[in-house]
Amino acid sequence: MSGIIGYVGPRQIVPILLHGLRRLEYRGYDSAGLAVVDEGRLEVRRAAGKLRQLEELIRLQPLDGTYGIGHTRWATHGRPTTENAHPHCDCSGRLAVVHNGIVENYLALRSRLTEEGHAFRTETDTEVIAHLIEKHLQELATSALDPDVRLEKAARAAVRDMTGVFAVALISADVPETIVAVRQGPPVVIGIGREEYFVASDVLALLYYTREVCFLEDGQIAVLMRRGVRIRDLEGNAVTPRLERIGWEPILVEKGGFPHFMLKEIYEQPRALRELLKAHTAADGRSVRFEEIEMDKEQIRQIRTLRLVGCGGSWHAALAGEFLIEHLARLPTEVDYSSEFRYRDPILDEGTLVVALSQSGETADTLAAVREARRHRAPVLALCNGRGATLTREAQGTIFLHAGPEIGVASTKAFTAELMALYLLAVYLGEQRGTLAAEQRERLLREAWMIPEKLERVLAKDDDVRELARQFARAPAAFFLGRGLYYPIALEGALLLKELAYVYAEGYPAGEMKHGPNALIDEHLPIVVINARDPESPLSQLLYEKTLANIIEAKAREGRVLGIVTEGDVEVRQVADGLLEIPVASYWLSPILATVPLQLLAYHTAVLKGCDVDQPRHLAKSVTVE
Numbered sequence: 001m002s003g004i005i006g007y008v009g010p011r012q013i014v015p016i017l018l019h020g021l022r023r024l025e026y027r028g029y030d031s032a033g034l035a036v037v038d039e040g041r042l043e044v045r046r047a048a049g050k051l052r053q054l055e056e057l058i059r060l061q062p063l064d065g066t067y068g069i070g071h072t073r074w075a076t077h078g079r080p081t082t083e084n085a086h087p088h089c090d091c092s093g094r095l096a097v098v099h100n101g102i103v104e105n106y107l108a109l110r111s112r113l114t115e116e117g118h119a120f121r122t123e124t125d126t127e128v129i130a131h132l133i134e135k136h137l138q139e140l141a142t143s144a145l146d147p148d149v150r151l152e153k154a155a156r157a158a159v160r161d162m163t164g165v166f167a168v169a170l171i172s173a174d175v176p177e178t179i180v181a182v183r184q185g186p187p188v189v190i191g192i193g194r195e196e197y198f199v200a201s202d203v204l205a206l207l208y209y210t211r212e213v214c215f216l217e218d219g220q221i222a223v224l225m226r227r228g229v230r231i232r233d234l235e236g237n238a239v240t241p242r243l244e245r246i247g248w249e250p251i252l253v254e255k256g257g258f259p260h261f262m263l264k265e266i267y268e269q270p271r272a273l274r275e276l277l278k279a280h281t282a283a284d285g286r287s288v289r290f291e292e293i294e295m296d297k298e299q300i301r302q303i304r305t306l307r308l309v310g311c312g313g314s315w316h317a318a319l320a321g322e323f324l325i326e327h328l329a330r331l332p333t334e335v336d337y338s339s340e341f342r343y344r345d346p347i348l349d350e351g352t353l354v355v356a357l358s359q360s361g362e363t364a365d366t367l368a369a370v371r372e373a374r375r376h377r378a379p380v381l382a383l384c385n386g387r388g389a390t391l392t393r394e395a396q397g398t399i400f401l402h403a404g405p406e407i408g409v410a411s412t413k414a415f416t417a418e419l420m421a422l423y424l425l426a427v428y429l430g431e432q433r434g435t436l437a438a439e440q441r442e443r444l445l446r447e448a449w450m451i452p453e454k455l456e457r458v459l460a461k462d463d464d465v466r467e468l469a470r471q472f473a474r475a476p477a478a479f480f481l482g483r484g485l486y487y488p489i490a491l492e493g494a495l496l497l498k499e500l501a502y503v504y505a506e507g508y509p510a511g512e513m514k515h516g517p518n519a520l521i522d523e524h525l526p527i528v529v530i531n532a533r534d535p536e537s538p539l540s541q542l543l544y545e546k547t548l549a550n551i552i553e554a555k556a557r558e559g560r561v562l563g564i565v566t567e568g569d570v571e572v573r574q575v576a577d578g579l580l581e582i583p584v585a586s587y588w589l590s591p592i593l594a595t596v597p598l599q600l601l602a603y604h605t606a607v608l609k610g611c612d613v614d615q616p617r618h619l620a621k622s623v624t625v626e
């Protein structure tokens with residue numbers, strides 16, 4: 001994992017690299033480092049810990065140059081120490097490399113290179129890249145090639161020696177104003193300016209400087225120089241860059257007055273959902289529109305089963321999707337963790353639609369699941385937020401989430417956007433398969449359009465949630481319970497509390513408590529029960545009553561219950577210790593509303609405990625290793 005950045009051009013380089021790293025810090029924050037070349041001298045600064053440690057180091061030991069690279073690390077191979085921080089150098093100290101990914105055969109390469117006389121200084125797999133390129137450069141030393149071509153050739157030869165997945169950027173003090181970047185797996189985007197070029201793991205790092213970009217494909221090598229950029233494949237064939245313009249405004253990657261990105265992103269949810277609905281419903285509000293799906297009606301009618309795959313929050317959204325799609329489109333649906341999918345020899349064919357959910361579109365396990373599906377000729381749809389993401393390139397069609405950049409490590413607005421996108425997908429499939437009449441469809445879409453405003457009402461209760469968070473900050477653990485569609489939301493609530501506030505939490509189907517977990521209930525363990533009610537849905541009514549019985553059982557065992565209920569609720573109020581109300585909504589949509597108090601609860605608990613909300617320990621937002 002990790003984030004890489006590079007710049008060649010006339011501007012002051014260090015602020016550009018640091019700015020880029022700040023935008024990429026969500027990808028890992030175990031250490032950070034820079035390497036720049038100034039008048040033929042390579043200078044490196046590296047520091048363990050967050051980016052501010054590196055900034056402090058640079059304040060004490062400033063540096064400057066005309067081209068350079070930077071890195072923010074999520075440790076895979078080698079502890080998160082300063083020695084293991086990128087950039088890594090070759091023996092000469094004139095070549096520096098930053099890397100996102102894993103070199104799988106690094107141990108074999110390392111011992112071969114050691115035998116050949118290369119001296120290793122770190123525990124990382126990345127260092128072999130620097131030494132490998134050094135070796136290939138030595139082999140090319142007598143060739144008449146231009147220095148930039150020689151560096152590119154050496155990098156290409158090194159790539160051929162390595163197995164694994166990697167995005168690499170490198171510079172050499174002997175090749176002025178040149179950066180070589182390679183993609184073999186994780187994303188690499190080239191930013192194009194006037195006589196200046198950028199390379200990064202994510203467009204977020206470039207938005208302030210340019211929105212003209214080009215995404216490298218797997219197996220491509222780019223050479224960035226002041227006078228231009230050239231791209232070739234691994235065989236050395238020239239590739240014409242496919243230029244794209246990113247529509248996001250730079251302001252979207254600022255906190256905009258909020259203390260944390262996560263809180264800002266929670267508050268952005270009504271807007272994000274409006275954007276999503278605008279993009280994916282027809283102007284007359286009568287039907288769903290998915291323009292980026294390349295499947296025709298006939299293909300959709302041939303689908304017999306559906307498989308949803310995702311990780312983390314995206315997996316929870318997929319669980320909710322199963323309810324929605326089976327109910328509204330009557331299509332048998334299964335959900336898998338992306339990381340498990342291909343190891344259980346899934347039964348897939350042209351009649352199985354695989355829908356891969358991913359905020360980033362870069363999660364390695366989800367990409368691997370998609371490749372497995374394609375190997376079996378199953379059609380693949382992506383539900384994705386990331387513009388230009390790998391997932392969107394590998395799937396036959398994409399339903400974009402339109403949530404805007406999400407920077408807090410915990411997914412918030414992308415999660416609720418996934419829920420809404422799945423709802424629309426269920427309506428769409430229902431229409432194509434003839435399980436929903438036109439008027440049902442129109443009602444379902446009308447109800448969807450009511451959600452953003454209802455979400456605003458939930459957000460207005462933020463202060464009540466902050467008050468309740470005090471109990472959770474002191475709690476040793478917590479339970480989150482729900483039935484039906486609220487069960488995946490309970491899982492999400494528990495995950496958020498774990499990852500943000502470091503409180504052990506478990507999400508459970510409320511009806512399963514009596515099969516074991518009830519033994520844990522005592523007066524110290526808060527139990528959050530989601531029990532909203534849709535008066536127009538008999539199913540919701542039934543689930544409400546069953547869940548109410550579970551609340552009463554928990555109370556009989558001295559449990560402390562916090563209920564997430566619909567406005568005007570009477571029954572839960574009589575038994576629960578605390579309540580948070582959400583507006584009445586359709587059962588199929590109220591999980592979106594019920595999620596928000598849980599997001600706020602985890603957020604405020606984490607703040608009260610002094611946790612780093614946007615960058616929880618040991619985690620990263622975009623997990624590009626399996």
Ligand code: G6P
Nearest residue numbers: 311312313314358359360363411
């Ligand atoms: C990481 C993040 C989670 C996210 C998961 C899946 O673990 O910390 O918040 O839900 O990855 O990410 P994706 O981008 O594939 O949705």
